[in-house]
Amino acid sequence: MLRRCLGRDRPDLELFEVDCLAGARAFLTRRAPDMILLDHRLPDGQGASFARELKKDERLSNTLLCVVTNADPRLLDPDVLAMSKDDLTPQALWTLIDGFLAEGKAADREHPPTWVAEVNAAAQENLAGAVSRMLRTLRRARSTSRRSIPSAAMSDLDSLEEMLLAFSEVVERRT
Structure with a gap:
């Protein structure tokens, strides 16, 4: 790549x-x-x-x-x-x-030069945006599929949302 x-x-x-x-x-x-x-x-x-x-x-x-x-x-x-x-x-x-x-x-x-902090800040910003997009996509998929997918799969989607929210908090704390 x-x-x-x-x-x-x-x-x-x-x-x-x-x-x-x-x-x-x-x-x-x-x-x-x-x-x-x-x-x-x-x-x-x-x-x-x-x-x-x-x-x-x-x-x-x-x-x-x-x-x-x-x-x-x-x-x-x-x-x-x-x-x-x-x-x-x-x-x-x-x-x-x-x-x-x-x-x-x-x-x-x-000591890490100043541009290292700039690279890390840009990466954190990109990561925060990506997590936000993942949460929106997950929520949209769950809301449109609520009646058509088994309850076990819905439970997995709920767990995935909880993990993404926890990850989002970690990302925000790092920035």
């Missing part, structure tokens, strides 16, 4: 892809990329641990390094820039890249 989105938006980019940490290590002996998006769960290790290792490599001091995870990024190492896969949209990715470039590649990485 990333290759398709990035390649379509900026066909002049050189994109490389590896499927494990061993492949990444081998690739990085030959190249020092401008940006590394690193999946947190890989067949041979965790992306956040590898990211900490990469941050020590002087050759990569001017490289944007971001771990992408299914988990809440706040649960990973706070010294590693991380983004939720749910928040990884082409727009969020370009905001991340543009912010990195605008602030300068060699900026202090001890």
Whole structure:
């Protein structure tokens, strides 16, 4: 998905892809990329641990390094820039890249730069809107189907609505 989105938006980019940490290590002996998006769960290790290792490599001091995870990024190492896969949209990715470039590649990485907060805020706003749309769709489907679906399915829809409402509260608290 990333290759398709990035390649379509900026066909002049050189994109490389590896499927494990061993492949990444081998690739990085030959190249020092401008940006590394690193999946947190890989067949041979965790992306956040590898990211900490990469941050020590002087050759990569001017490289944007971001771990992408299914988990809440706040649960990973706070010294590693991380983004939720749910928040990884082409727009969020370009905001991340543009912010990195605008602030300068060699900026202090001890604290997340200001553009990281902007990316996270935009992602939270998108997520809040998506949850709201899901709730509206669920409620519309339930109200139009009340008589035609079994009571067990209606109970499942009620449970789903409760979960979405709880999730909505979590999203709102994060923003």
